[in-house]
Amino acid sequence: MSKIAIIGGGIIGVATAYELAKLGEDVILFEKNYFGSGSTFRCATGIRAQFTDEANVRLMKYSVKRWEGLEEELEAEIGFTQSGYLFLATSEEEIETFKANIKLQNRFGVQTRLIDMDEAKEIVPILNTEPFLAGAWNPKDGKANPFKTLFAYLRKARELGIDAREHTEVVGLEREGDAITAVKFRSNGKVEGVKVDAVLNASNAWAPRINEMASLKHNLVPITPCKHQLVKTEPLERGQAEPLVCPPSWDDAYIIQDGEDGGIICGAGIEHKAKSLDDYEPTYDFLKGALRYAVKIAPPIRYAHIVRQWAGFYAKTPDSNPAIGKLLDNFYIAAGFSGHGFMMAPAVAQAMAELISRGRSKVPLDWEWYDPYRFERGELRSSAFQIG
Numbered sequence: 001m002s003k004i005a006i007i008g009g010g011i012i013g014v015a016t017a018y019e020l021a022k023l024g025e026d027v028i029l030f031e032k033n034y035f036g037s038g039s040t041f042r043c044a045t046g047i048r049a050q051f052t053d054e055a056n057v058r059l060m061k062y063s064v065k066r067w068e069g070l071e072e073e074l075e076a077e078i079g080f081t082q083s084g085y086l087f088l089a090t091s092e093e094e095i096e097t098f099k100a101n102i103k104l105q106n107r108f109g110v111q112t113r114l115i116d117m118d119e120a121k122e123i124v125p126i127l128n129t130e131p132f133l134a135g136a137w138n139p140k141d142g143k144a145n146p147f148k149t150l151f152a153y154l155r156k157a158r159e160l161g162i163d164a165r166e167h168t169e170v171v172g173l174e175r176e177g178d179a180i181t182a183v184k185f186r187s188n189g190k191v192e193g194v195k196v197d198a199v200l201n202a203s204n205a206w207a208p209r210i211n212e213m214a215s216l217k218h219n220l221v222p223i224t225p226c227k228h229q230l231v232k233t234e235p236l237e238r239g240q241a242e243p244l245v246c247p248p249s250w251d252d253a254y255i256i257q258d259g260e261d262g263g264i265i266c267g268a269g270i271e272h273k274a275k276s277l278d279d280y281e282p283t284y285d286f287l288k289g290a291l292r293y294a295v296k297i298a299p300p301i302r303y304a305h306i307v308r309q310w311a312g313f314y315a316k317t318p319d320s321n322p323a324i325g326k327l328l329d330n331f332y333i334a335a336g337f338s339g340h341g342f343m344m345a346p347a348v349a350q351a352m353a354e355l356i357s358r359g360r361s362k363v364p365l366d367w368e369w370y371d372p373y374r375f376e377r378g379e380l381r382s383s384a385f386q387i388g
């Protein structure tokens with residue numbers, strides 16, 4: 001049994017702690033704030049296998065399979081529903097792009113298909129069909145409750161014996177040669193240390209700071225915190241917009257009906273580089289822009305009251321794909337998720353735990369694609385489609 005430290009108590013850190021505990025490892029999990037307080041509790045709940053490259057499609061096909069069995073495995077209700085994702089085309093050219101994406105997804109067993117606007121209207125009764133020509137529809141995509149999911153993983157991980165510490169910030173790493181030997185952490189103003197056999201950097205937007213603590217270059221894995229916001233309406237009658245609906249050519253604008261209370265969550269790729277890693281201030285520009293798109297997608301949203309607006313970080317790498325893999329002999333990273341870290345968590349956590357504990361994994365994760373050293377080599381991947 002090895003002592004493994006995980007830095008970051010978002011969905012990636014917590015799910016990996018659970019997977020490592022399942023493999024019999026001795027896990028200590030550090031979260032500087034409260035669990036989920038980073039991007040995880042701010043996410044739009046979406047889960048999709050509709051990506052535009054082989055690596056992400058294959059990973060998400062596997063992740064969706066894990067999502068399907070998660071309630072049973074974690075013995076908890078997590079609000080997982082396969083309510084689908086509907087991408088909408090506004091031009092003939094975009095239809096051709098959709099067709100190419102669908103062909104790729106179908107090749108790996110993801111059952112996306114092109115649908116006409118009559119069918120789209122049946123799926124999303126409040127949809128304004130007029131601006132759109134066709135849709136890419138995968139009924140197996142879906143959504144889940146990030147709060148319930150994280151706490152379900154955490155509860156199970158604790159049952160398996162992990163030591164999970166909130167309000168405990170990692171402040172330093174001790175390195176000997178190419179190995180991390182100890183983690184220093186601060187809790188209640190007191191700094192302590194623990195000897196470790198391996199460390200996972202799961203701190204997402206904060207990951208470059210942790211890499212520096214390991215005496216690696218801050219920009220070895222370049223991650224920019226980008227402010228991504230959401231606005232939510234009062235509850236609408238269920239079934240009005242259950243899938244995530246997105247016309248990508250409209251600044252990646254999207255709507256999705258919250259699986260819990262039926263409010264409509266509205267997002268858009270109207271992003272700014274965050275001023276700092278504490279910059280959670282929602283902006284009026286976003287509110288205006290996102291709602292302008294939302295009422296064009298589904299006009300009845302015009303009559304719903306807005307109940308909430310919030311901001312979080314997309315932790316963006318230069319190609320919008322995460323960095324997943326080994327940085328030193330016993331120092332690993334799974335960070336740099338923009339709009340897809342929640343949906344990928346079941347697969348990434350399993351892969352990472354198996355890599356750390358067993359040296360290899362059964363998960364179809366293309367390690368070369370996500371290689372954290374690719375940026376240093378100047379090898380960018382095709383940009384991953386970002387939104388939730």
Ligand SMILES: Cc1cc2nc3c(=O)[nH]c(=O)nc-3n(C[C@H](O)[C@H](O)[C@H](O)COP(=O)(O)OP(=O)(O)OC[C@H]3O[C@@H](n4cnc5c(N)ncnc54)[C@H](O)[C@@H]3O)c2cc1C
Nearest residue numbers: 008010011012032038039040044046170312341342343388
């Ligand atoms: C508005 C919005 C909508 C989104 N919608 C979706 C969606 O629909 N679907 C989807 O899949 N994804 C979505 N995402 C992205 C998703 O939320 C993230 O990719 C995912 O939550 C990343 O999880 P994580 O565990 O890697 O990071 P985080 O949840 O950010 O966790 C990292 C944690 O590390 C902690 N930490 C940092 N430094 C230290 C330290 N020194 N010591 C201890 N702890 C530390 C932080 O406090 C933080 O809690 C969305 C994101 C936003 C902002």
